Amino acid sequence: MxxxxxxxxxxxxxxxxxxxxxxxxxxxxxxxxxxxxxxxxxxxxxxxxxxxxxEFIVPQKIIPxxxxxxxxxxxxxxxxxxxxxxxxxxxxxxxxxxxxxxxxxxxxxxxxxxxxxxxxxADIDTIETELVLADMQTLENALGKAQRSARSGDKEALLRVSVIEKCNAHLESEQPLRTLTLNPAESNAISSYGLMTxxxxxxxxxxxxxxxxxxxxxxxxxxxxxxxxxxxxxxxxxxxxxxxxxxxxxxxxxxxxxxxxxxxxxxxxxxxxxxxLGLQSYFTAGEKEVRAWPFAIGSTAPQAAGVIHSDFEHKFIRAEIYSLADLEEYKSEKEIRAAGKLRAEGKAYIMQDGDICHFLINP
Ligand code: GDP
Missing domain, CATH: 3.40.50.300 (P-loop containing nucleotide triphosphate hydrolases)
Known part of the structure; x- marks a missing residue:
């Protein structure tokens, strides 16, 4: 990021x-x-x-x-x-x-x-105007191409044409695209254009x-x-x-x-x-290092594990997770486990800000 x-x-x-x-x-x-x-x-x-x-897990290194x-x-x-x-x-x-x-x-x-x-x-407007104009140019180039594909029956291109027109109308009213609400399919249709606003x-x-x-x-x-x-x-x-x-x-x-x-x-x-950037952090905590890892809000546990190593996403089995409040109450991971507070979470789990975790990974 x-x-x-x-x-x-x-x-x-x-x-x-x-x-x-x-x-x-x-x-x-x-x-x-x-x-x-x-x-x-x-x-x-x-x-x-x-x-x-x-304060509870003393590591050799702390990595933000x-x-x-x-x-x-x-x-x-x-x-x-x-x-x-x-x-x-x-x-x-x-x-x-x-x-x-x-x-x-x-x-x-x-x-x-x-x-x-x-x-x-005025400074904000100056820059925003340049970015709006540049986005309009990008969309103009993309529109011709999308229209040609749409004419030959490409359904995705048809959607692209309609989203481009929607974006253009918004930009013409001097609004950044940030303030235009698009559904996920619409956003996806134009995601490759690198639109700046x-x-x-x-x-x-x-x-x-x-x-x-x-x-x-x-x-x-x-x-x-x-x-x-x-x-x-x-x-x-x-x-x-x-x-x-x-x-x-x-x-x-x-x-x-x-x-x-x-x-x-x-x-x-x-x-x-x-x-x-829409990021939150989860932590890994051991004697070697205590470390914060960024993940995009809404990531599943395998996606979040993939931040550590791309292999981890595909080889993910489950995550063992506890909270900072648990650590402050039970003082050690061993005691958290003994108290039955160490949660096992599967592939569909949505990672939460502040989760402290281990990932179990297929070899
Ligand atoms: P840039 O062209 O936007 O990268 O600007 P610079 O960081 O090179 O800063 C331009 C000039 O403004 C330099 O002489 C800085 O020392 C000065 N400057 C930057 N920030 C401040 C500030 O907060 N207060 C004052 N008085 N001068 C600043």
């Missing part, structure tokens, strides 16, 4: 990307187009349930769930026509599972704004150092806009987070206390991105 960071130039994408991934590869400089090649990084998803598990993050260079007006580095950005966005759009809500006369003034809603999106409001909770009216506007268009919102001061990320643990705690944050905002963003 991967998320792509997008945003206009100079909104703080690279600063945020670097802080999130602690990668030195992405440049951060005060001029447009400083990031040309997309950079990839890994973000771990902090989860305090890991710590709670390790992780996400891949791609820093996609600054999109500009006209990208759909190949303006700026247009087409390249768009093809990168097509490949990600979710979009994280950084919008500038901080004022700083030293940092140039490409459109001249700080207006996050259908992807889940998280707006990251890059706020001022003295507005960490995002009380500024501009941030409120972003929240209202997101509520209408099916997006999530998280606040961060990228510059401050970049500084916090570089500190050692003791200094970090002190700095967080100074600025009045309970934890780095990066943690919140990582969790929000995870949620935006």
């Amino acid at each position: 991967e998320a792509g960071i997008v945003g206009l130039p100079n909104v703080g994408k690279s600063t945020l990307f670097n802080a999130l991934t602690c990668s030195v590869a992405a440049q951060s400089a005060n001029y447009p187009f400083c990031t040309i090649e997309p950079n990839e990084g890994i973000v771990s998803v902090p989860d305090d349930r890991l710590k709670r598990i390790t 769930a992780a996400l891949k993050l791609v820093d996609i260079a600054g999109i500009v007006k006209g990208a759909a026509e190949g303006e700026g580095l247009g087409n390249k950005f768009l093809s990168h966005i097509r490949q990600v599972d979710a979009i994280m759009q950084v919008v500038r809500c901080f004022e700083d006369p030293d940092v140039t704004h490409v459109a001249g003034n700080v207006d996050p809603i 259908a992807k889940p999106i998280l707006y990251v409001a890059n706020v001022d150092e003295n507005d960490l909770e995002g009380k500024h009216p501009l941030v409120e506007k972003v929240r209202a806009h997101a509520a209408k268009s099916g997006a999530g919102v998280a606040c961060v001061c990228a510059k401050l987070e970049a500084e916090i990320a570089e500190l050692d643990e003791a200094d970090r705690a002190e700095m967080l206390a100074d600025v009045g944050l309970a934890e780095p905002s990066l943690n919140v963003i990582a969790r929000e991105t995870y949620r935006t």
